[in-house]
Amino acid sequence: ALALQCFVIYQVLLFVFTRLNPIKFVKKFLPVMGFAFSTATSNATIPMSIDTLNKKMGVSKQISSFTIPLGATINMDGTSIMQGVAVIFIAEAYGIHLTPANLATVVVTATLASIGTAGVRLVTLAMVLNSVGLPTEGIALIMGIDRILDMLRTAVNITGDAVCTTIVSHQEKALNREVFNAINCNKLL
Numbered sequence: 001a002l003a004l005q006c007f008v009i010y011q012v013l014l015f016v017f018t019r020l021n022p023i024k025f026v027k028k029f030l031p032v033m034g035f036a037f038s039t040a041t042s043n044a045t046i047p048m049s050i051d052t053l054n055k056k057m058g059v060s061k062q063i064s065s066f067t068i069p070l071g072a073t074i075n076m077d078g079t080s081i082m083q084g085v086a087v088i089f090i091a092e093a094y095g096i097h098l099t100p101a102n103l104a105t106v107v108v109t110a111t112l113a114s115i116g117t118a119g120v121r122l123v124t125l126a127m128v129l130n131s132v133g134l135p136t137e138g139i140a141l142i143m144g145i146d147r148i149l150d151m152l153r154t155a156v157n158i159t160g161d162a163v164c165t166t167i168v169s170h171q172e173k174a175l176n177r178e179v180f181n182a183i184n185c186n187k188l189l
Contacts, residue, residue: 001081006156010163018170020180028056028180029162037155040147042072045158053162058179059169067168071161076114078153078160083110083128090129090138102132122146 011022032052036045049068053059087106091098098106109131113124122143126136142149169175 001085002078002152002156005077005081006159010160014163014166017167018175020166020170020177024180025057025163025166028052029159032162033155033159036158037151040150040154042154042157042161045154046072049158049162049165053165053169056179057166058176059166060172060174063169063172063174064165067165068161071164072158074115075160075164076153076157078156079124080110080114081156082149082153083114083125086125086142087128087132087134090134090141091132093141094135094138096134098132105131 007026011026014020014022014025029052032045032048035048036042039045046068050061050064053064053068054061084106087110088098106128109128113127122139125139125142129136129138166175
């Protein structure tokens, strides 16, 4: 689900709204994604994201300096996806059937709980589990692999921030397509 969000949904949105090449975007942004993956923190990637978007993709620094920190604070798509999948996994592990109404509750609760929840993701997962009557003890099933999941979620979150920033920059006519389309970005620096 995280790979689908990162490499399909975000890239389709990028192409639809800007007509930029998603493959080129991913290649240029991959070092930032790798850094986010290794650190598992969106905030640590803020300077690198802003710099990469500006120097390698032609995004206005004025726009990225606002949207990237904002996204690091409130855009937690990866967290929301993980919580939804974790709830379904825990329900299956306990043999509890979730109704369509339960699933809708999970979607809404996970989305709202993931906004601005840096560092307390398992606490918000408990809240999502409670919203559909699942035992919070099920979090123990997730805790052992949460660090790996956190690394993946963070990479998805910052990629979403970068895609949205690129779209906003395009819409504000502050995107330098020559920089984005340049093959060797080092020549531009």
